[in-house]
Amino acid sequence: MKATSESARSGRPLGFDRSEALTRLMTLFWETGFERVTQQQMAAATGLSTSSLYNTFGTKAEIYREAMDDYLLRMRAVLEPLEDGVRGREDVLETLTRVADVLDSAYGRFGCMATTAMTAPADEYVVTATERYRERIRAAFRAVAERARDLGENVRDPVTTANLMTAALLGTLTVARAAPDSPELAAQLRALRDFVNGWRSP
Known part of the structure; x- marks a missing residue:
């Protein structure tokens, strides 16, 4: 119950994997480019609501920076x-x-x-x-x-x-x-x- 409650409070689905979500965001930015990526696309890629997306990763620019760092590491x-x-x-x-x-x-x-x-x-x-x-x-x-x-x-x-x-x-x-x-x-x-x-x- 505790894990379910924490997931509900954060707005993230149960079993949410931040690393996997970042990989999906990195792939989205890689394919689409920064300017063309929308909030809806980022939310769909991660399975998060818009508010949960930003609570988890920050602004679009912050998400892109982290995605770029992940790409360069790879x-x-x-x-x-x-x-x-x-x-x-x-x-x-x-x-x-x-x-x-x-x-x-x-x-x-x-x-x-x-x-x-x-x-x-x-x-x-x-x-x-x-x-x-x-x-x-x-x-x-x-x-x-x-x-x-x-x-x-x-x-x-x-x-x-x-x-x-x-x-x-x-x-x-x-x-x-x-x-x-x-x-x-x-x-x-x-x-x-x-x-x-x-x-x-x-």
Whole structure:
């Protein structure tokens, strides 16, 4: 009875899982974008009334910030080979495989939540979060390019290589959302892999 009473007072359904609800909200913002998401959509995604939604998560902007943080945390697995690897070319190819896996998944048509937010940031918090994410990608590519060079692979300038790879990856993720069925998407991924395969030692 106590759990039922607490659920009734909070307005949340019995067995409500905040983490699961946040994942649903993250997916909603990822697919729809901040501006287009409505209160009704957020309530439907979580099974909460509007008042319970805001009591649980805060304002729409606060929900979006938390959803973005959740998304960026999940993307850690994609960047892991770059940031934690000990190889060069192979680590980049593994990351590109993970990117391709995401784009081939049910979420692939959504593109990259962070990249989408860079073009239409909701507030200063999101601006800062996405800038840090972009710089994290650039730093990861620079680190792996330096590893590759130190291993004797054909990388002459890690800084330029990192800038090129960052721009190419973010561009590919933008295409993934704008034109998910376009042959251009697969062509860009192949071009990235071909470029990295060019690092092979002579």
